[in-house]
Amino acid sequence: MKYIDPHIHMVSRTTDDYMRMAQAGCVAITEPAFWAGYDRCSVDGFRDYYRQLTETEPARAAQYGIHHHCWLCINPKEAEDVGFAREVMSCLPEFLDKSNVLGIGEIGLNKNSRNEMTILEAHLELAKSLDSLVLVHTPHLEDKLKGTQLIMDAVNNAGLQPDKVLIDHVEEHTVGEVLERGFWAGMTLYPDSKCTPQRAVDILERWGTDRIWMNSAGDWGNSDPLAVPKAQVEMRLRRHPSAMIEKVTFDNPITFLGRSPNFHVEC
Amino acid sequence: MTESESCPLTHREAIDLWFLENRAKVLDIAAFLDRLDRTGDPEDDFRIAALRNALSLLIDGQGDRTRRIQLLLSDRSSEPIEAAPTQGAFGAPLRIPEA
Numbered sequence: 001m002k003y004i005d006p007h008i009h010m011v012s013r014t015t016d017d018y019m020r021m022a023q024a025g026c027v028a029i030t031e032p033a034f035w036a037g038y039d040r041c042s043v044d045g046f047r048d049y050y051r052q053l054t055e056t057e058p059a060r061a062a063q064y065g066i067h068h069h070c071w072l073c074i075n076p077k078e079a080e081d082v083g084f085a086r087e088v089m090s091c092l093p094e095f096l097d098k099s100n101v102l103g104i105g106e107i108g109l110n111k112n113s114r115n116e117m118t119i120l121e122a123h124l125e126l127a128k129s130l131d132s133l134v135l136v137h138t139p140h141l142e143d144k145l146k147g148t149q150l151i152m153d154a155v156n157n158a159g160l161q162p163d164k165v166l167i168d169h170v171e172e173h174t175v176g177e178v179l180e181r182g183f184w185a186g187m188t189l190y191p192d193s194k195c196t197p198q199r200a201v202d203i204l205e206r207w208g209t210d211r212i213w214m215n216s217a218g219d220w221g222n223s224d225p226l227a228v229p230k231a232q233v234e235m236r237l238r239r240h241p242s243a244m245i246e247k248v249t250f251d252n253p254i255t256f257l258g259r260s261p262n263f264h265v266e267c
Numbered sequence: 268m269t270e271s272e273s274c275p276l277t278h279r280e281a282i283d284l285w286f287l288e289n290r291a292k293v294l295d296i297a298a299f300l301d302r303l304d305r306t307g308d309p310e311d312d313f314r315i316a317a318l319r320n321a322l323s324l325l326i327d328g329q330g331d332r333t334r335r336i337q338l339l340l341s342d343r344s345s346e347p348i349e350a351a352p353t354q355g356a357f358g359a360p361l362r363i364p365e366a
Contacts, residue, residue, distance in 0.1 A: 035354075077354050080350065080351045110351065110354060111348065111351035111352070111353070111354070111356075112342075112347050112348060113347055113348050113349065113350050113351040114347045114348070114349055114350070115350060115351070116347075116351065117347050139356065140355075140356040141340070141356040141357065141358045141359075142340055142341055142342045142356055142357060142358060142359055142360045143342055143356055144341065145337070145338065145341035145342065145343070146341070146342050146343070146344060146345060149345070150345075150347060171337055172333045172334040172337050173334050173337035173338050173341065198285075199333065202274075202333075205273035205274050206273060237284070238274060238275055238276055239275040239276065240275060
């Protein structure tokens with residue numbers, strides 16, 4: 001069954017992963033700008049990264065028949081230095097009109113600090129001025145609940161429409177409020193943190209399949225680039241109908257991402 | 268929609284499918300706690316205290332266990348902190364809420 005992985009960091013993955021994803025049915029991906037596992041020390045370091053996201057990865061993915069798209073920002077983990085973060089943001093306009101850029105992301109919070117909030121609000125202002133889609137990272141573990149609520153309030157305060165914003169990495173204690181407030185929700189399938197495929201399917205059974213998707217967020221850490229097709233298997237194992245599986249792993253991503261003119265996939 | 272109505276499997280099918288996997292997970296937790304007992308210098312750790320509280324929710328018979336444990340393991344404050352002291356997370360809040 002074909003699928004879209006709407007959040008995966010292919011700069012950290014091998015070409016073997018592209019091949020295995022294509023073999024498993026992946027036809028399109030979106031790659032948010034994120035933390036590299038270390039703090040970059042210059043604006044040019046980010047500039048090189050944005051070139052990688054807008055030039056190198058689309059070409060690499062195309063070799064396997066996968067449409068590559070990306071989101072641009074400075075991620076919240078490197079937003080604590082507000083002055084530096086603003087410098088990095090000043091080079092975003094060089095890349096925002098590239099043909100595979102879908103919007104601003106993954107912005108959000110990490111430790112829920114005031115400095116992170118300042119840069120989050122600057123990104124939201126940028127997204128509003130561009131009328132673009134937004135992909136939001138919510139904090140890890142004990143910081144997720146508070147951060148998710150702060151982020152949703154910030155989006156509302158910025159005057160963005162919630163249905164143009166996807167709140168990612170939802171779990172059992174955050175998914176309800178995210179959906180009830182009109183946002184899209186993303187479930188990240190990780191072996192240890194966030195959701196396992198089994199728990200993600202549990203969430204679908206409890207909260208339904210509207211405005212929600214699943215992603216692998218595969219990166220340089222403990223993650224699985226084939227997590228989405230594994231969740232499809234989990235749904236089949238539970239005898240959920242094919243239409244439901246396709247809705248969550250293919251149709252829903254198209255509905256949200258298709259609001260960007262730069263999103264392309266063969267249906 | 269209730270949990271029991273939304274999973275297409277029967278109760279027996281779900282047990283047959285996932286019992287062994289979860290039996291192993293329970294033994295892993297037990298072995299982890301036993302291992303801690305065998306370490307040299309026992310000390311109070313907010314993460315282990317939170318884990319013990321979480322385990323008590325598993326058997327209190329009240330349902331909605333996953334969400335309640337997630338809340339137990341969450342920072343329940345609402346205001347941003349002044350500055351990020353670190354980039355990482357611990358998995359449990361420094362101030363442990365009531366179980």
